[in-house]
Amino acid sequence: MADIKIITTEDGSHSLYHEGLKETYHSFHGALQESIHVFIEKGLRFWRTKNGLPKEVDIFEVGFGTGLNALLAAKFATENEVKINFTSVEPFPVPMDTINQLNYIDQIGKEELKETFKQLHTAKWDELVEINPFFSLKKFKGKLEDFTGEKQFDIIFFDAFAPNKQSELWTEEMMQKCYQLLRTDGVFTTYSAKGQLKRDLKKVGFEVETLAGPPGKKEMVRGIVN
Structure with a gap:
């Protein structure tokens, strides 16, 4: 992926910059x-x-x-002794030589997560892999629209590129798909707080909350299935 380069964000942690989309993988803050x-x-x-x-x-x-996100979820699982079954879709995997240069382990300050981070990326695609007794991972190499199923999940981490960069993932149809993937009391969470997103989430059935965003961002959105 020649159009991807590592950048350092304001809290010292790395992200990636996609030169083709002119977009970062995370907040530059x-x-x-x-x-x-x-x-x-x-x-x-x-x-x-x-x-x-x-x-x-x-x-x-x-x-x-x-x-x-998977690394932080695995950390949460171990620290709280809760079993997390983590499923993720990704059509364009980041090469390992780039992954190996990321500084997340140093920034988090837990050297024991180094092997976990490696396992997350070396785990085979489209197979359920137990990373440790508290965390299992299944990565689908494909797009959200190709994922099938209903009411399988409790939480959705919606971490696609921004709506103005990857608009096809932020449509009412895709929000409906997310709603159908969640069980009752399920939670949809994302960094975006676009007005159209909130309207679409409400239209497909979510109870929508606008929350304070992370440092450097005013707002974010959470949706709940009642």
Whole structure:
């Protein structure tokens, strides 16, 4: 992927810049702090607290990318002794030589996650792989529109490129698909707070919340299936 280069965001953590799309994989204000805030705190921790601290959770991610969200979810699983079954779709995997240069382990400060991060990226595509007793991973090498199924998940991490860069993933049809993938009380969380996104989420059935965004971003959106 010659059009991908590593950048350092404002919190010191790496992200990638896609020169073709002229877009970063994470907020340039801070990749690590964005992932923690949007996906772990406002998604995973919120769902688990809201539902009485269950010991197992099924997560679906749109956009595996650098694997940062999966790494943080695996860290959460081990620290809280909760089984996380993590499914992710990604049509354009990032090469390992790029992944090996990312500084997430140093930034998180937990050297024991180094092997986990490697396993997340070397895990075979389209196969269920147990990373450790608390975290399993299934990566689908394909697009969201090609993924099938209903009511399989408790949480969706919607981490596609921005609506103005990858508009086909932010349509009402795709929001309907996300709604159908979630169980009752399921949570959809994303960094975007576009008005059209909120209208589409409401139209397909979500209860929509506009929340404070991560540092450097005013707002984000969370949807709940009632």
